[in-house]
Amino acid sequence: MGISLNKGGNxxxxxxxxxxxxxxxxxxxxxxxTDGADFDLDASAFMVKEDGKVRSDSDFIFxxxxxxxxxxxxxxxxxxxGAGDGDDESxxxxxxxxxxxxxxxxxxxxxxxxxxxxxxxxxxxxxxxRILNKDSGNEVARYDLSEDASIETAxxxxxxxxxxxxWKFRAVGQGYSGGLAALARQHGINI
Amino acid sequence: MEIAKGQRLPLSALITDGPASDFQVGLQISGMGAAVDxxxxxxxxxxxxxxxxxxxxxxxxxxxxxxxxxSAPAGDNAGFLCRLDRLPxxxxxxVFTAAVDGSALMRQLQSGYxxxxxxxxxxxxxxxTGADFQDEKALMLGDIYRxxxxxxxxxSGQGFNGGLAALVKHFGGEVADxxxxxxxxxxxxxxxxxxxxxxxxxxxxxxxxxxxxxxxRLTETIARVGLxxxxxxxxxxxxxxxxxxxxxxxxxxxxxxxxxxxELDVWxxxxxxxxxxxxTMGNYSDYIKEADYGWRNWGMMSxxxxxxxxxxxxxxxxxxxxxxxxIFISDGGVSKNKEIQRLLTDAARLPIFWQFVGIGGRxxxxxxxxxxxxxxxxxxxxxxxxDDLHSVSEQALYDRLLSEFPLWLKEARQKGILR
Numbered sequence: 001m002g003i004s005l006n007k008g009g010n011x012x013x014x015x016x017x018x019x020x021x022x023x024x025x026x027x028x029x030x031x032x033x034t035d036g037a038d039f040d041l042d043a044s045a046f047m048v049k050e051d052g053k054v055r056s057d058s059d060f061i062f063x064x065x066x067x068x069x070x071x072x073x074x075x076x077x078x079x080x081x082g083a084g085d086g087d088d089e090s091x092x093x094x095x096x097x098x099x100x101x102x103x104x105x106x107x108x109x110x111x112x113x114x115x116x117x118x119x120x121x122x123x124x125x126x127x128x129x130r131i132l133n134k135d136s137g138n139e140v141a142r143y144d145l146s147e148d149a150s151i152e153t154a155x156x157x158x159x160x161x162x163x164x165x166x167w168k169f170r171a172v173g174q175g176y177s178g179g180l181a182a183l184a185r186q187h188g189i190n191i
Numbered sequence: 192m193e194i195a196k197g198q199r200l201p202l203s204a205l206i207t208d209g210p211a212s213d214f215q216v217g218l219q220i221s222g223m224g225a226a227v228d229x230x231x232x233x234x235x236x237x238x239x240x241x242x243x244x245x246x247x248x249x250x251x252x253x254x255x256x257x258x259x260x261x262s263a264p265a266g267d268n269a270g271f272l273c274r275l276d277r278l279p280x281x282x283x284x285x286v287f288t289a290a291v292d293g294s295a296l297m298r299q300l301q302s303g304y305x306x307x308x309x310x311x312x313x314x315x316x317x318x319x320t321g322a323d324f325q326d327e328k329a330l331m332l333g334d335i336y337r338x339x340x341x342x343x344x345x346x347s348g349q350g351f352n353g354g355l356a357a358l359v360k361h362f363g364g365e366v367a368d369x370x371x372x373x374x375x376x377x378x379x380x381x382x383x384x385x386x387x388x389x390x391x392x393x394x395x396x397x398x399x400x401x402x403x404x405x406x407x408r409l410t411e412t413i414a415r416v417g418l419x420x421x422x423x424x425x426x427x428x429x430x431x432x433x434x435x436x437x438x439x440x441x442x443x444x445x446x447x448x449x450x451x452x453x454e455l456d457v458w459x460x461x462x463x464x465x466x467x468x469x470x471t472m473g474n475y476s477d478y479i480k481e482a483d484y485g486w487r488n489w490g491m492m493s494x495x496x497x498x499x500x501x502x503x504x505x506x507x508x509x510x511x512x513x514x515x516x517x518i519f520i521s522d523g524g525v526s527k528n529k530e531i532q533r534l535l536t537d538a539a540r541l542p543i544f545w546q547f548v549g550i551g552g553r554x555x556x557x558x559x560x561x562x563x564x565x566x567x568x569x570x571x572x573x574x575x576x577x578d579d580l581h582s583v584s585e586q587a588l589y590d591r592l593l594s595e596f597p598l599w600l601k602e603a604r605q606k607g608i609l610r
Contacts (some may be wrong), residue, residue, distance in 0.1 A: 122197020
């Protein structure tokens with residue numbers, strides 16, 4: 001089991017696991033045990049520059065655009081209900097292939113159709129993000145969001161970023177109320 | 192402060208002056224057009240009800256530790272006094288729930304809230320309307336829980352279309368599958384109300400019955416209840432001193448709860464068999480003295496002929512579509528073992544469970560052995576003996592009477608004996 005982070009905490013990936021080249025970012029939550037519309041949560045990634053904006057719309061990796069042009073970030077598919085053990089959705093990041101002008105890769109989870117379904121993260125239990133070494137399968141770091149997720153409908157779970165020539169991971173836990181659209185606009189996507 | 196649906200926050204943010212461990216939760220739901228039952232479930236770290244004494248509702252108004260107590264603030268439908276410091280470490284969650292009966296759905300409610308009061312004033316309120324819900328019939332409105340050494344609150348606002356039964360199941364309880372699906376949980380929960388209206392003397396007993404039924408997951412079971420009374424000569428003193436009358440009083444709340452018609456079918460037997468008029472909330476108070484001209488006129492008090500009464504009971508219930516619980520009181524001296532065993536072995540294919548209760552006697556013969564004999568289609572007999580009916584508390588008596596019946600219900604359903 002990897003290092004457990006609290007909201008705002010960060011670790012050096014390069015120092016924690018020197019063999020880490022290819023990362024699996026696993027995102028999970030529990031399916032609702034209650035009745036009503038299912039929670040359909042979607043994981044996405046924004047590849048952003050120093051200024052926090054994408055270079056173009058193709059730097060937004062989500063269920064309709066599952067792989068970056070450079071091939072460094074890939075979304076492995078949508079799980080519609082959160083059912084099953086293990087990560088509900090995951091993305092793969094090949095650190096050496098991330099273009100040099102990309103400063104950080106931000107991982108978000110949004111609730112699909114949250115407003116119509118009157119859903120928010122306060123009704124999602126055991127949400128987490130974890131970083132795994134794709135080659136060894138080891139968990140490097142983990143952040144459990146449950147208590148930091150509340151009335152928001154979109155959240156930045158965490159980010160991988162460059163710092164003094166190495167890669168670091170930060171547990172962000174920042175929520176937004178406007179869903180995926182608000183998050184996308186914030187990172188320079190035109191919708 | 193206003194709390195939004197889904198919000199999670201520390202209790203200390205809600206109750207800012209004074210300790211955040213002593214407060215009152217007020218609950219209100221208006222415009223439902225149906226009765227709403229509120230409860231507080233004290234759950235373990237796995238969010239299961241591992242100790243049923245921590246289901247706090249009108250039939251069990253206080254937890255053993257005194258940490259949760261039913262108490263409605265002025266103006267609210269219901270409420271609970273919470274003294275978190277008194278709760279044992281095993282209680283990790285207090286979940287406040289609301290359930291409705293019949294065809295009502297939570298989206299039909301006009302307005303409602305869960306609010307926190309301390310030091311005589313309101314500190315925070317989670318307000319909701321029907322638009323926050325869908326077809327739920329039971330809701331978890333809020334959850335107070337331990338996290339890293341502090342108490343927090345989450346305005347969960349989620350629930351179950353299956354009502355109270357689904358909720359109890361979610362908390363780890365097993366709810367027996369219904370025989371007739373028309374049964375509604377709240378009609379069962381209203382036992383105490385029903386009894387309070389017609390037989391107030393029995394209210395205290397009704398509460399104890401409800402606790403036992405909760406414990407044995409029988410709150411939703413509908414069954415017929417029959418009582419067979421040994422009226423052989425050796426029982427004379429028990430009748431004369433009113434002890435048998437007390438049996439009627441103790442068992443009637445059980446029958447009222449289970450029974451489709453709220454009646455306790457009664458037989459007396461000695462050498463011959465007498466089917467008595469059913470005991471009801473209207474006639475129970477002098478039943479033994481009055482029913483069928485009173486016990487002295489029943490023509491009993493000779494030897495005991497169990498096979499005759501067993502056959503009579505079988506005739507009565509063999510076609511029943513509901514499960515039947517027969518409570519069979521005997522003071523022993525059983526001699527017709529072969530005949531009894533043949534009858535009850537045959538009766539294993541019928542929807543009848545026989546709970547034998549030995550009282551103050553000895554030589555229960557085959558009645559005792561049937562409890563553990565395995566040569567039947569299902570184990571349709573239970574047995575326990577008491578020195579005296581009054582040697583155990585009412586609560587213990589109900590617990591013992593109901594301990595084997597649920598096992599039979601399950602097996603009888605699996606084998607197709609019950610629908």
